[in-house]
Amino acid sequence: MSTIFDKSRIGKNKYAVPGYGLSSSGDIPPSFLRSHVDLPDVNETEMVRHYTGLSTLNFGVDTGMYPLGSCTMKYNPKVNEKLASMESFTSLHPMIDCCYSQGALQIMHELTEYLCSITGMDSFSLAPAAGAHGELTAVMMIKKYFQEKGENRPVILIPDSAHGTNPASVAMCGFEIKTVHSNPEGDVDIESLKSLLDENVAAMMLTSPSTLGLFDRHLTQVSRLLHDNGSLFYCDGANLNAVMGVAKIKDMGFDIMHVNLHKTFSTPHGGGGPGSGPVGVVSKLVPYLPVPAVVKQGNEYMLNYENKRSIGRVHSFYGNFLIMLRAFIYIRMMGEKGIRGVSEHAVLNANYLMARLKSEYHLPYKRICMHEFVLSDRDLPNHVTTNDVAKRILDYGIHSPTVYFPLIVDGALMVEPTETESLEYLDDFVKVMKQIKKEAMEDPDMVKNAPHKTPLRRVDAVTAARKPVLKWEKE
C-alpha cells in the first residue's frame, strides 16, 4: 500500500480555498504561524480512491465472522448507532445543569437498575471507561474497605487462568499477587486456594466464566472459604454472554464485579476505542463507589458528588455516556426474554462448534463450555502451530480466534462465535478449520507461509511491537 504522500506531486491539486479574511500579519501571533505545511498534493479522485481503498482493508464484524475469544465480537445493531448519533445526545454538554439533562440522567439511572437486575448486585457505578479501568476502580474500593475496617490485607489471589489485566490492575493498586492453581478439569484447585488463604488476603479475583470458557463448579465453596476468611470475592464479568438472564453474579457469592458494556451489550470495540466498564457491588461496598452517583429524588434525576467515603472520581464527569446509551438501547430492545436468549444462543453456538471440531483439533478441557472454548495445536501434524492456523484462516475471510491465551494451555486457540452468527456461518467456520487441518497434513508449507491473500503477508510481530512505526516520515 502506498501512502497518500507517495501519490502526491506538486501542483496536482488545483483547488484553492478562498481567502478567510485573516491577515497573516495582524490576527495570528507570528510565533504560531507556519511558513510551510506539508500536506499531500493530490486531486480529488485520487484522494477519494485512496481513502475508500483504505476503508476496504478493514476487517470487522460487519464484513465477516470474528470469533475472537474473550472479546465478544458480536454484531452491533445499527439502531444503536442511529440513536446514539442523535444530536440531542451528541451535543449535550457535560457541564449542563441537571434540569436540562433529565433524559440522559434517566437513561443512566435505568441502565444501572438493569445491570443490578441482570447481575443481582445492589448498586453500580457507570464511571469506569473500560474493563481494566473497572478492575482498577474495584480494587481501589477493596483497598478502602479494608482501610476503614482497620485491617491490613496486602494480598490479592488470582487464578493462573486469569485475564492479563487482572494482575496488572491489582499491582497498580500496590497489592501483592498470589497465584491460585487450576485443577486438571479447569476449576479452581481448592487445596491450592486453602494453602494461600490467611489474614493477609483482601480478595480473590476470578473470571467467570473462566477464560477456558468453563463455569467453575466450586464457586459457592470458593466464596464460602473466602468469606470465612474475611476476604472479598471479585468477579471479572467482562463477558456476561453466557450467564445473563440465566444466573446472577451475586447469587454465586461474589461481592464486587465489573462488566464490559462494550462486550456483552453490543457496542463497537477494538482498536482502543471508547468503552465502559461499570462496577457493581453488594450493599456493604456501596459507600466506596466512585462519584458522581446518578440519583433519583422524587421525579428528578441528579448527579451526586457528595460522598466522603467514596474513592472519589475515576473519570471526567460521569463516564462514557454514548457507550452507556448503546447498551441501554440494546437491553431495552432485547427485553428480559431476549437477554436470556442471548446467553442461550451464545452457549449453544460455542458448544456446537466445539462438538464439531474436537475430532480435528486437540480439546484440552472436555466439558460443556460456556460462550467460548479453547482448542490447542498439540495434535497438528508437520509442526504446524496455532499461529499458522490463525494466519491461514485470514485467507478464508474469517478473523483469527484469540491465540496463545489463556496461558495455561500451550498453543491455545480460543474460539468465541457469539450468538449473532447463523448456522451457515458456523458451518463455514467448521469447514475452514477442517480444511486447514487437511492442508496441515498435505501441504504444510501452504499453512506455514499464510496468509496469502491479505494486503500484507505475515508480519514480524515482535519487531512491530518492539519498534513500532507510528507515523509516516518523509525520507
Ligand SMILES: *Cc1c(COP(=O)(O)O)cnc(C)c1O
Ligand atoms: C476484555 C477483558 C478484560 C479487559 O477489558 P478492557 O475493556 O479491554 O479493558 C478483562 N477481563 C476479561 C475476562 C476480558 O475479556
